[in-house]
Amino acid sequence: QCGDIDRARSLFDGSSKKTLNIYGAMMKGYIRNNQAKKVVDLFSEINNPDRVIINLLFNACAQLGTAKELSLVKKVSLNIPKSFHSDPFIQTSLIDALMKCGDTLAAQSLFDTIKTRNLFIYGAMMKGNNHLGIRDGTGSVRNFEKFGR
Numbered sequence: 001q002c003g004d005i006d007r008a009r010s011l012f013d014g015s016s017k018k019t020l021n022i023y024g025a026m027m028k029g030y031i032r033n034n035q036a037k038k039v040v041d042l043f044s045e046i047n048n049p050d051r052v053i054i055n056l057l058f059n060a061c062a063q064l065g066t067a068k069e070l071s072l073v074k075k076v077s078l079n080i081p082k083s084f085h086s087d088p089f090i091q092t093s094l095i096d097a098l099m100k101c102g103d104t105l106a107a108q109s110l111f112d113t114i115k116t117r118n119l120f121i122y123g124a125m126m127k128g129n130n131h132l133g134i135r136d137g138t139g140s141v142r143n144f145e146k147f148g149r
Contacts, residue, residue, distance in 0.1 A: 005029055005030065008026060008029050020046070020053055023042060024052050024053055024056060027043070027056040027060070028056060031056065031059055036059075036060035036064045037060075037064065039056060039060035040057070040064070043057045049080075051084055054090060057073075058076075058094050058096065058097040059093055061097045061100075062093070062097040062099075062101070063100075064101075065102070067101070067102070070102065070103055073094065073097045074103075077094055088116075088121065091114055091121055092120045092121050092123075094110060095107045095110055095128065096124040096127070096128065098110065098128075099124065099125065099127070108125070111125055
């Protein structure tokens with residue numbers, strides 16, 4: 001949190017037993033220091049990621065916003081446990097990643113399947129439209145109108 005990512009990595013590397021919490025802390029540090037690619041690299045070392053790790057990966061992929069990360073997001077989202085699919089944090093970060101990686105159709109499709117939408121899920125869709133330069137506003141307005149229902 002203090003920005004000393006090199007020291008954090010040294011402590012991480014020196015840890016004999018890397019738990020998901022330790023991986024998560026390192027990943028969060030990378031995201032905060034705009035080193036999202038290193039999050040993707042760390043993710044490849046993890047065998048059974050939990051909700052927090054998946055969420056951090058999606059956040060990193062959204063930060064990178066490339067076709068390569070879009071492919072990873074889609075692959076991971078297909079392989080996560082079914083129980084994760086109803087998690088609003090996972091839903092929000094997945095929509096954010098899909099939008100920022102440029103797959104608005106997949107993001108909209110996911111959004112449309114979510115039965116209980118919260119402000120953050122709507123926000124991810126609207127921010128994604130803005131991020132991609134969708135200026136006609138129809139997508140954001142339509143989603144905002146759904147929020148009022």
